[in-house]
Amino acid sequence: MSEQRADVIGLGMIGGGVAVSLARRGRVPVVYDIRPDAADHLAGVPAPLASPAEVARASDVVLVAVVDADQARTVLSGEQGLLSGARPGLVVVLLSTVAVPVVRELAETCAKAGVELLDCGVTPGDKAAENGLVAILGGAESTVERATPVLADFAKRVVHCGPLGAGMATKIARNVITYGTWRAVHEASTLAEAAGVDPAKLLTVIDAADPEGATLLSWQRMRLAGKPETRAMVPQVERLLDKDLAAAQDLAGRVGVAVPLVDVARKHGKETLEIRVREDA
Incomplete structure (x- = not known):
């Protein structure tokens, strides 16, 4: 020691x-x-x-x-x-x-x-x-x-x-993920409940489908890897993102729930999915 x-x-x-x-x-x-x-x-x-x-x-x-x-x-x-x-x-x-x-x-x-x-x-x-x-x-x-x-x-x-300053900037960014995720879960749970679903059922689905939470960071890992095949996926994923978030907005409108995070996520979907291919990829 x-x-x-x-x-x-x-x-x-x-x-x-x-x-x-x-x-x-x-x-x-x-x-x-x-x-x-x-x-x-x-x-x-x-x-x-x-x-x-x-x-x-x-x-x-x-x-x-x-x-x-x-x-x-x-x-x-x-x-x-x-x-x-x-x-x-x-x-x-x-x-x-x-x-x-x-x-x-x-x-x-x-x-x-x-x-x-x-x-x-x-x-x-x-x-x-x-x-x-x-x-x-x-x-x-x-x-x-x-x-x-x-x-x-x-x-x-x-x-x-x-x-x-780099350590503090990283901690602040990590906190954005934490609190942003809390907001996403809040909007999703409120939306499910307003549609007549027990929010606990949503948690059951998430725990069963993604118990380790790997989906949360999956696209960012692919972005950082910067592989050409990942960029080739972007148009298809963008269509799915836009379709699925449009469905969320439609449901939110029907049940009278505000989903500002969903609105921002759809508006900036292309930016979220952007892939920069690394020269060494």
Whole structure:
């Protein structure tokens, strides 16, 4: 195990789970939370220190898992903030989901103190205490390499997506899929129910037909592969897409259900199905 000292600020669902995973791997973290009793029910995690500055003094890598941008700014630069106790070379790994410009702002603030920042979206949050997160990294390759032993102690997979901001952009895009899918399921279920179908029957059909959810990403995988034979399929698939979504719009009109996602999906069907053939395909 690396001798790096890895510590955690923010002991909510994600930060608390990360701290438990680190402790289970023998990398017992120093922690901070505004709640003095935040670690009471976290296995192997000691009581919080008095300030982020104290955490920084004991750390090589600090994992910041707060709720939003304002909390991240306070943790870094507030009274007894992390940077007031940091030494040059400290790595801050931001686990919070914030806008990409905020990542760059926080990185500039850290750089003034000789501290390096990585943006690290994580998912799924409820698996943090089970070493079950995927860590989605943005930042310099050398900094990622330094932090990877710590990341591997709480994440089942570490994916370096590119330079600063790339990890956060990837996490944001992943969230679009999550919430967009929720909306699609909402529209479909509402449509089925308005047509006299028990929505639970729709779930039964989906579970039976596509239990692993492979259909959700199937076309995007084909797009990324960029094979000529896939592009040849586009006209037929486009006809099917347009026909099927037209039927959905017709049903929605008959039962009085608004389906804005269906409307957008049909309108932009050609764009959705576009295939760019790779030269090496």
